[in-house]
Every structure is written in structure tokens, then in C-alpha cells.
Amino acid sequence: MSALREALDAGRFVVTGEIAPPLGTDLTAMRTSVETFAPVCDAVNVTDNQGATLHLSSLAASRVVLEMGVEPIFQQTCRDRNRLALQSDLLAAWTLGLRNLLVVTGDDPRGGDHPEAKGVFDLDSTQLAQVAAGFNDGHDMKDRPLKGATDFFIGAAMFPEAEPWDVQRARIEEKIAAGVRFFQTQAVFDPDNLVRAVEVAHAHGAKVIAGILILRSERAIRFINERLAGLMVPEHVASRIIGAEDQVRAAVELAIEQAMWMREIADGVHIMPLGLDAAVPEIVREAGLR
Amino acid sequence: MIVTRPRDWALVRAQLADLHAKRVFIMGCGQCATVTETGGEKEVLAAKARLEQEGVEVTGWSIGEVACHASGQRLEVRKHFGEFSSADAVLVLACGAGVQTTADVTDKPVTPGLDSLFLGTVVRHGVFEERCQMCGECVLDRTAGICPVTTCPKGLLNGPCGGMWNGMCEVLRDRECVHVRIRERLAAQGRAVSAVPLPPKDHSKKLKPGSIDMRAGRKKSRHGGA
Numbered sequence: 001m002s003a004l005r006e007a008l009d010a011g012r013f014v015v016t017g018e019i020a021p022p023l024g025t026d027l028t029a030m031r032t033s034v035e036t037f038a039p040v041c042d043a044v045n046v047t048d049n050q051g052a053t054l055h056l057s058s059l060a061a062s063r064v065v066l067e068m069g070v071e072p073i074f075q076q077t078c079r080d081r082n083r084l085a086l087q088s089d090l091l092a093a094w095t096l097g098l099r100n101l102l103v104v105t106g107d108d109p110r111g112g113d114h115p116e117a118k119g120v121f122d123l124d125s126t127q128l129a130q131v132a133a134g135f136n137d138g139h140d141m142k143d144r145p146l147k148g149a150t151d152f153f154i155g156a157a158m159f160p161e162a163e164p165w166d167v168q169r170a171r172i173e174e175k176i177a178a179g180v181r182f183f184q185t186q187a188v189f190d191p192d193n194l195v196r197a198v199e200v201a202h203a204h205g206a207k208v209i210a211g212i213l214i215l216r217s218e219r220a221i222r223f224i225n226e227r228l229a230g231l232m233v234p235e236h237v238a239s240r241i242i243g244a245e246d247q248v249r250a251a252v253e254l255a256i257e258q259a260m261w262m263r264e265i266a267d268g269v270h271i272m273p274l275g276l277d278a279a280v281p282e283i284v285r286e287a288g289l290r
Numbered sequence: 291m292i293v294t295r296p297r298d299w300a301l302v303r304a305q306l307a308d309l310h311a312k313r314v315f316i317m318g319c320g321q322c323a324t325v326t327e328t329g330g331e332k333e334v335l336a337a338k339a340r341l342e343q344e345g346v347e348v349t350g351w352s353i354g355e356v357a358c359h360a361s362g363q364r365l366e367v368r369k370h371f372g373e374f375s376s377a378d379a380v381l382v383l384a385c386g387a388g389v390q391t392t393a394d395v396t397d398k399p400v401t402p403g404l405d406s407l408f409l410g411t412v413v414r415h416g417v418f419e420e421r422c423q424m425c426g427e428c429v430l431d432r433t434a435g436i437c438p439v440t441t442c443p444k445g446l447l448n449g450p451c452g453g454m455w456n457g458m459c460e461v462l463r464d465r466e467c468v469h470v471r472i473r474e475r476l477a478a479q480g481r482a483v484s485a486v487p488l489p490p491k492d493h494s495k496k497l498k499p500g501s502i503d504m505r506a507g508r509k510k511s512r513h514g515g516a
């Protein structure tokens with residue numbers, strides 16, 4: 001059973017971190033990140049060729065995280081695999097001991113490091129959630145019984161800040177109907193936006209882990225606004241970091257504040273450190289989450 | 291409308307050189323390539339003038355009424371029998387189907403003068419947008435007449451994806467997100483903004499290669515319909 005699910009079900013406020021597997025086979029840096037997060041996180045997301053750039057597979061890296069005694073959240077994107085490969089990797093994930101699954105669409109290859117690649121998108125994230133829910137019920141996409149079912153804790157992404165909200169709300173409801181039990185959000189800067197998202201999810205019994213991006217520098221903010229599709233850092237937030245003498249400090253303080261108000265609204269926080277892993281334990285502790 | 295674009299002229303010349311073509315017949319198309327101004331009379335005559343200027347003899351030219359119509363093209367070849375016979379190669383200014391249809395009805399080597407891009411709409415003169423990938427199982431009944439297979443850059447049946455921002459697409463940022471448009475049009479028409487996601491596409495419905503006999507279709511077609 002997923003410890004993340006247990007914690008959320010018990011009403012404990014959870015903390016999740018995020019690591020990107022290496023481009024290569026040297027796991028040293030990845031292990032260091034995991035060790036940094038371990039004392040303060042309930043689980044760690046392991047990204048799947050994030051930003052459509054090549055990395056070691058999430059499947060293998062998630063298993064490494066598990067062997068280190070930390071619970072991974074295995075991310076699976078729809079971009080790189082057709083439904084045969086997705087299903088077979090889901091079975092692999094379960095047999096490797098991975099209990100948490102985050103289904104995401106995936107960024108378009110045109111924005112990644114292999115822009116010539118074919119974006120597969122044979123399934124979309126809602127359909128993939130349905131497939132995983134079917135696996136939990138013991139059958140594959142063709143309704144054939146599995147020899148041994150899964151019991152994934154199925155999660156999906158959501159974007160509380162994005163308009164139009166009716167469309168986003170419908171998406172949340174559709175994903176929950178498809179079998180999603182928890183959401184991890186993109187970065188949220190406005191508490192009201194988090195409130196509206198949590199209301200929808202809670203009305204249908206799903207949990208929300210709110211996203212915090214550590215905006216470590218002006219460069220990082222510009223990168224996010226330009227490259228990470230759709231994620232716009234509001235002016236008043238950006239200027240607070242950009243105007244600071246010590247931008248890293250300002251970013252950490254901002255993250256602590258965010259974690260504190262998120263605690264009043266959501267079921268957990270998901271910290272995306274943008275390389276500033278070392279700050280994660282401080283943020284968690286200063287916000288009083290551990 | 292099949293939208294085509296002229297190939298680079300140097301490439302066309304290299305293709306003809308590969309065929310050792312000193313005498314060339316040029317075939318255009320009276321349908322799509324005429325509308326897209328890539329293989330109509332004007333473009334065929336321009337290609338003729340250019341070839342002649344560069345020392346290639348043009349034995350003749352014609353605009354197939356529908357270059358992708360086998361019996362029509364057979365007739366065209368017959369009409370221009372002498373001009374075909376004396377040519378070393380045929381340059382076809384039509385879509386890939388038009389090129390192949392022409393190649394099927396003559397013994398002469400045939401070479402394409404255009405690249406075929408997509409099946410689309412003439413948004414206005416000279417501006418074309420892809421609208422259908424001919425997936426074999428249309429979902430337009432559920433999507434307010436907007437095709438997500440074709441017009442969402444990721445081809446997602448259900449969306450928007452996580453990168454949509456203020457109604458705009460994360461991949462092509464100067465365009466509206468197709469899934470927002472679909473839901474808004476459904477809502478404007480008072481139709482349910484569906485809570486039932488579209489099921490995964492049945493890719494076996496897109497025949498590869500496509501082939502259908504409509505006459506046999508009255509009995510049973512290979513396209514799945516009866």
C-alpha cells in the first residue's frame with residue numbers, strides 16, 4: 001500500500017519533492033537529491049523525460065529511489081509510448097514495487113532536446129488514468145483479466161491558476177471520474193486560485209498537493225515564463241525576487257510563506273526545487289510542516 | 291482541399307537531371323493545385339518558360355481536370371499522345387496522388403514538382419489550414435465541429451493539456467487552445483461540455499494503405515462499414 005495514500009487518507013499534510021533522473025547512468029547526483037529530500041518528504045516524484053528532454057527512464061529511476069527507502073511517485077507521460085508500451089510499463093512499475101503513479105500528457109517534443117521526435121500521444125492523460133484504474137480493477141484496455149492486478153494510487157496534474165476556469169474545472173472532474181485520486185498542481189501563487197481547485201477536488205473525494213517552485217533567480221523566473229509552457233510568474237512575485245539583494249534567500253522565504261498558506265488550504269505541498277535541493281529541508285521545517 | 295507547395299526549383303532540376311530528361315512534358319491539376327496556385331495553368335506555364343529558358347525542351351503541357359482521377363488522366367495522356375511519346379520525363383505539378391495517378395497511366399518516368407502538405411481549408415486567398423487527418427473515425431459530432439486530432443498540436447482527444455494558459459495553446463502560443471475552443475463552442479450551442487471523455491482512438495480504422503470499393507460497399511466495404 002502506498003504510504004502517500006495512507007498519509008493523505010489519515011488527513012496528514014504531506015510533502016513531496018521532485019527529482020529528474022540523469023542523462024546517463026551515473027546516479028550519484030540523483031541519489032544525493034533523494035537523500036536531501038528523504039528526511040522531510042513523504043514521497044518523491046521521478047520525472048519522465050521531463051520537458052521532452054532525454055533522461056534515464058522514470059521506471060528505473062523510481063526503483064532506485066524505492067531501494068533507497070524513499071517512496072517514489074512514478075511519472076508516466078503519454079508523449080513517448082503507445083498504449084502497448086504504456087500498459088506494459090504500468091505492469092512493470094507495479095512488479096517493481098512502485099505504488100504511486102502520476103499520469104501526465106507530456107510536453108510536446110518540439111520544445112525539447114529531440115525536436116525531430118514523433119510525439120506519440122496515443123492516449124491522453126485522462127485515458128491513461130482510465131487504463132490504470134482498469135488495471136486496479138484487474139483488467140487491461142481490452143477488458144481481458146490480468147494475471148495479478150495492480151493497486152496504484154493514481155494522480156494527475158492540474159493547473160489552478162489557468163483560465164478559463166470552467167474548462168479547468170471540467171477537466172478536474174473528468175480526471176477524477178477516470179480514476180484519479182490525487183492531484184499535484186503546477187506552481188500556485190494566488191491562494192484564491194488554490195481554494196477554487198481544492199473545492200472541486202474535495203467535492204469528489206480527491207486530494208490536492210499544491211505546487212511550489214523555488215524561484216531561485218531572475219534567470220529562473222525568465223526561464224519559467226518563457227520555456228515552461230503556460231506557467232506565468234505574476235509580476236508582484238517576480239519583482240520580489242528580482243529586486244532582492246540575495247535572490248536565493250528571497251526565493252526560499254517566498255517558498256516558506258507559500259507552504260504556510262497552502263497548509264491552510266490543500267492536502268500537501270509539492271516542492272519543485274529547480275536545482276536548489278538543499279533549500280527543501282529548510283522550507284519544510286521553517287513552514288512548520290515537519 | 292489538398293494543399294501543396296512548390297519544391298525547390300534546384301531539386302526539381304536535379305530530379306530531371308537524374309532522369310537525363312532533355313525533353314519534358316508538364317502535367318498540372320485543375321482542382322486543388324489550381325486553387326493553391328501551385329499546379330494550375332499559370333504555374334504550369336511558368337515552369338515551362340523556366341525550363342525552356344534553362345535549355346530544356348518542353349514537348350507539351352496539360353492541366354488534368356482532376357489529376358488524381360485515373361480514367362481522366364488516361365484520357366489526358368491519350369489526348370497528348372505525341373507530346374508524351376517524345377518526352378523523356380513527365381513533371382507533375384499536383385499532389386502525391388496526382389503524381390502517382392499520372393505515373394500509373396504512362397510508361398514515362400514521372401517526377402513530382404510539388405510537396406503535398408495537408409488536407410485543409412482555404413481560410414482566405416493563399417492562406418490554408420489543416421483540418422482533417424482522415425483518421426477513419428470522425429469525432430466531430432462530439433467536438434463541436436473542431437477536430438482535435440488534427441488541430442491540437444499533440445492530437446489529444448481530451449484536453450486541454452496542462453500547458454494551456456489563458457485559453458492559448460502551449461505549443462503554438464499564438465493560437466487558441468483547441469480544447470478550450472471546443473468546450474466554448476459546445477457551451478455556446480447549449481450542448482453538454484461532455485463529462486465523458488472520448489475513448490482512445492481506434493487506429494485500425496485508418497486503413498494503411500487506404501482502399502475502399504464503394505460498389506462492393508453496397509455489399510460490404512473494407513472500410514468497416516456495411
Ligand code: SF4
Pocket residue numbers: 421422423424425426427428429430437438439440
Ligand atoms: S476526427 Fe478524424 S475524420 Fe474527423 S476531422 Fe478529425 S481527422 Fe478528420
Ligand code: SF4
Pocket residue numbers: 441442443444445446449450451452453454455458459460461462466467468469470
Ligand atoms: S494547449 Fe490545447 S491545443 Fe495546445 S497542445 Fe495543449 S491541449 Fe492541445
